[in-house]
Amino acid sequence: MLYPSIQQWQPRATWSQEGGRLVGEEVQAHGRLAIAKRPLAHLPEEAIKEALLNALRQQPEKLFGDKLQQLRGRMALLREYQGEAWPDWSEKALLATLESWLAPYLIDINRLSQVEKLPLERYLLNSLAWEAQSEFEQLTPLTLKVPSGKQVGLDYLPCLSQRPPVLALKLQEAFGWQVTPTVVDGAVAVMIHLLSPARRPLQVTQDLVSFWQQGYPEVRKEMRGRYPKHPWPEDPLTAPATAHTKRKG
Structure with a gap:
C-alpha cells in the first residue's frame, strides 16, 4: 500500500459544540485528512x-467564573505592589499553563459543565508553596472587620x-472609623x-476622616x-457603629 499508516486506527477526542461534551472516535488518517x-x-x-484543555482555551469564559476572578484580582494587586516575586495569573498566563495547575484534577470529567463546578480557585491557590499561600491570605484578606463588629x-x-x-x-456600620483600612501590609488603602x-x-x-468632616453633614441632612x-448623629466619630435601626439598638 502506498500509505500504510492509513490502515492504523488512532484514538482521538473531539469536542462536540452541540452536545457540550467530548466525543471519542478512532480515525484512519493521512496527515490531517481523516479517511475513515x-x-x-x-x-x-x-x-x-x-x-478538555483545548476546549477551555477556546471557551475561557467557562473557566474564569467570579471566584477565580476574585483570586486573580488579589494576585494582580500583589504583583502591582510587590512585583514578580508573585506569579502571573493573567488570563493569558493561566490558559498557557493549564497542564500544570488544572490538568491533574481533571479525573472522570468529560464535560465543560463539570469543570465549571470544580473548586478551580483552590486548585490555583494550591500551585503556590504553603508559605506563599499563608502570606497571600495575610496580604489580601477576604474580609475586614468593621466598627459594627461584622x-x-x-x-x-x-x-x-x-x-x-x-x-x-x-454608613452606620462605619461610625467611629477614623483610619481608612489597608491591605498588602499597609500599601493599599481600600x-x-x-x-x-x-x-x-x-x-x-479612600479618606474616611475627610468624608466625616466634609461630606457627612450634607449626607445626614x-x-x-x-x-x-x-441613626444619623451629628458627630459620627463618637457615635457607636451599628448594623441595626434605632429600635433594635
Whole structure:
C-alpha cells in the first residue's frame, strides 16, 4: 500500500459544540485528512484531558467564573505592589499553563459543565508553596472587620484593572472609623463604598476622616428624613457603629 499508516486506527477526542461534551472516535488518517472514522467507547485519560484543555482555551469564559476572578484580582494587586516575586495569573498566563495547575484534577470529567463546578480557585491557590499561600491570605484578606463588629467581604475584581479593592458597607456600620483600612501590609488603602439603608451608594472614598468632616453633614441632612429609623448623629466619630435601626439598638 502506498500509505500504510492509513490502515492504523488512532484514538482521538473531539469536542462536540452541540452536545457540550467530548466525543471519542478512532480515525484512519493521512496527515490531517481523516479517511475513515468510527465511534470509540473508551478514550485514554490523557486524550480526554488534552481535549478538555483545548476546549477551555477556546471557551475561557467557562473557566474564569467570579471566584477565580476574585483570586486573580488579589494576585494582580500583589504583583502591582510587590512585583514578580508573585506569579502571573493573567488570563493569558493561566490558559498557557493549564497542564500544570488544572490538568491533574481533571479525573472522570468529560464535560465543560463539570469543570465549571470544580473548586478551580483552590486548585490555583494550591500551585503556590504553603508559605506563599499563608502570606497571600495575610496580604489580601477576604474580609475586614468593621466598627459594627461584622466581617465584611472585600471585592478584588477592580484590581484586575489596577484599581484598589472595594469594601461596601452601610454608613452606620462605619461610625467611629477614623483610619481608612489597608491591605498588602499597609500599601493599599481600600476603596470604601458607604451605603444607604437601602444599600445604595452615598459616598465612595479612600479618606474616611475627610468624608466625616466634609461630606457627612450634607449626607445626614438629606438622609435623616428619608430613613428616620436609622441613626444619623451629628458627630459620627463618637457615635457607636451599628448594623441595626434605632429600635433594635
